[in-house]
Amino acid sequence: MNGAAPPEEDDEDDASRADRSGEIKLPPTLESSGPVPEKAEIVIVGGGVMGLAIAYYLSTMGLEDVVVVERGYLAEGASGRNGGGVRQQWATEINIRLMQQSVELCQRFAVDIGVNVWFRQGGYLFLARSAKEVARLEKNIALQNRCGVATRMLDPQGAKQIVPEIDLTGIVGASYNPTDGILFPWPFLWGYARQATAHGVRIFTQTPVTGLTKRSQGGYDVVTERGTIAARRVINACGAWSPTLAKMIGVEIPTFPIRHEICSSEPLKPFLKPMVSELASGLYCSQSMRGEIVGGVTIPGHASTYAKTSTLEFLATYSRRLVKLMPILGDIKILRQWAGPYDQSPDGNPILAPTREHPDFFLACGFVGHGFMMAPIVGKLYAEWLTGGTKHEIFERYTLDRFDDGSGSAHPKEDFNIG
Ligand SMILES: Cc1cc2nc3c(=O)[nH]c(=O)nc-3n(C[C@H](O)[C@H](O)[C@H](O)COP(=O)(O)OP(=O)(O)OC[C@H]3O[C@@H](n4cnc5c(N)ncnc54)[C@H](O)[C@@H]3O)c2cc1C
Structure with missing residues (x-):
């Protein structure tokens, strides 16, 4: 858990303050003006920890042409407002095992990413x-x-x-x-963003996605206030705002x-x-x-x-x-x-993978109060799968389809969703 106030209008000040202390390096190169590219292999909508973790891992696994589009500033959503708690005490085996791996990634974060996140x-x-x-x-x-x-x-x-x-x-x-343990959330995001941009990812802040349409030739047109991107695949990492983005192509998300x-x-x-x-x-x-x-x-x-x-x-x-x-x-x-x-889901677990009608529209939402701690491992597993590697069982288990009968009861409910 961190002890700082959430960034409101002055997150830039926090960044430069931290930089002056010598403990955090400069924030990443963010594109907050100018047009978006005309096309991309993957557009990730949402510049919270989930979108940035996926972007970082995609870039380190060699995927080119990845674009992140954030409507405000990085960490504008829950990622800049959370407590930074990271735990392995869960009630379901899958979440315990995911978090064991996430903790390992947190331990290595400073070395891998080059930013101190004060993981204690x-x-x-x-x-x-x-x-x-x-x-x-x-x-x-x-x-x-x-x-x-x-x-x-x-x-x-x-x-x-x-x-x-x-x-x-x-x-x-x-x-x-x-x-x-506990970590400091903001440098975590900056670390992912900086490394992702160093590996070629372009991150557009102050860029709301206002429309999404399926292209007849495959993929999606991602409409923003700074132009339209023809994307082969889209990842919805909009946190609690994910239902709004999904609705643009008729997908209902029950969070x-x-x-x-x-x-x-x-x-x-x-x-x-x-x-x-x-x-x-x-x-x-x-x-x-x-x-x-x-x-x-x-x-x-x-x-x-x-x-x-x-x-x-x-x-x-x-x-x-x-x-x-x-x-x-x-x-x-x-x-x-x-x-x-x-971003409350009906069974306390996230919603991942594409939807049945939209195989190129991927979900990464519904993380309730634990999306920060899960971002490292979920980002890594997502990137492994999307770059042609192993498809982890979370992408079979945590689908949107599990709510088809209205309950999501096919898998154990995670009922240890506190603190
Ligand atoms: C008070 C609080 C305490 C918490 N404590 C913890 C904790 O201790 N440990 C933990 O693991 N988790 C904690 N959480 C939960 C955690 O913060 C979230 O699960 C996690 O940050 C979700 O990350 P995200 O990237 O999915 O969503 P977000 O961080 O919300 O990011 C989504 C982004 O999408 C952007 N967006 C939305 N719509 C659009 C659009 N149309 N176009 C472009 N961009 C768009 C938003 O601006 C936002 O920046 C806490 C949450 C809160 C609120």
């Missing part, structure tokens, strides 16, 4: 307040251990050994995996936006190593490199909206929950609060 493996500590939650954690841990993830069950005292500041009242157990709020405090002396999350309330918090406590909480029935505005309800709920869990934080000041859209 301080673990994730999930707290249970009922026997039912303990049973749920135990079931997940058994599966995680079978996959080689070293999560372990702790009694309340064991949890307190890891975070002594926790008030144990009502806590009955916890799960802890020491290799889960919807859920506003998710988050905030950060004044900086404190470092004391909190893991991400701490409480199952019952969906509270999560971690400490950033700068010392801020960054966290959020589930607001039941939170509006399905793209609104990025903040609510007092969130602040009050979060503050009450946080102080109950860690009374030591009773006096801290919250400095920033912001929101972004989760």
